[in-house]
Amino acid sequence: MMFIIFIIFLTLLISLLLSKVKKGKNAKWAKLFRISVVVFSISIFTYWFIQKSVIGVINNSVALQIINKLPQTLDFYVINQNDPEKDGILDAKHVGKIRPEYYRIEYLKMDRSDEYWVVGYLGKKNLVYFSQHSVPNKNIDQIIEVQNYINQSLKLSEKAKKQIDAYNHENSKLGIWIVLDFLLLFLNLVLLLRNKN
CATH class of the missing domain: 1.20.58 (Methane Monooxygenase Hydroxylase; Chain G, domain 1)
Incomplete structure (x- = not known):
């Protein structure tokens, strides 16, 4: 574009x-x-x-519902690993800000991937949530309940942070x-x- x-x-x-x-x-x-x-x-x-x-409904996509159970509004991103054979081309999507006890739905194209990451920010730069999820069955929609502040992998969350910064920079440009x-x-x-x- x-x-x-x-x-x-x-x-x-x-x-x-x-x-x-x-x-x-x-x-x-x-x-x-x-x-x-x-x-x-x-x-x-x-x-x-x-x-x-x-609404971004894609054919053969997996619906991902993110529910915020935390007491604060978080800004969520989803990162999909599109091409695992070629060192994993990461594709970031901004899900949006989710208030406590609310949810958002995002549709992920998982034809070349079986894994996605959910990243939550408190403010613009403060990464407070990172989780890694596998999709064993692509016919079942995913529901993620964010109930606590967690970072499952420091190494992968740093990689995700760089990808989200690049994504936001491209959108600003x-x-x-x-x-x-x-x-x-x-x-x-x-x-x-x-x-x-």
Whole structure:
């Protein structure tokens, strides 16, 4: 997705520069390019936001229910080991903040893995919960009740921490590019509508 976001940024920037072309035979082509870039960008973002907001049920997935029995709200992540043969490519997912006596459901794709980790943070950097779980039967959904602060493996929790930091860094970077794209999209849209009036 990062590549598409960057391409949208470049095309919107070119479109903004082409708004200066108002006369001559190239003005018509410039306006057509600008309109197509704006329509394309809005379509891509609409599709992406709809896809992100739909519940992430995946075919042949395992439903994981995390229940917080602790007295404090924890921020949970799930890490899935996708390719165990190649030193295990870790895939992190943010489950979200879970209040006491509440739960969240996440769907895990377990076709190339039979293990996942649950990581809980109190605040942004304080890892207070780490557990490792195997999935012997992929037809049975998983229920994890977090009842105490535990770290089952210091070595694996450090690995998980690095993966979650990388995941959050990528999301922050993506967020910055999306904000820049929206700013350029807004400017292009305003200029196009002002020209019509």
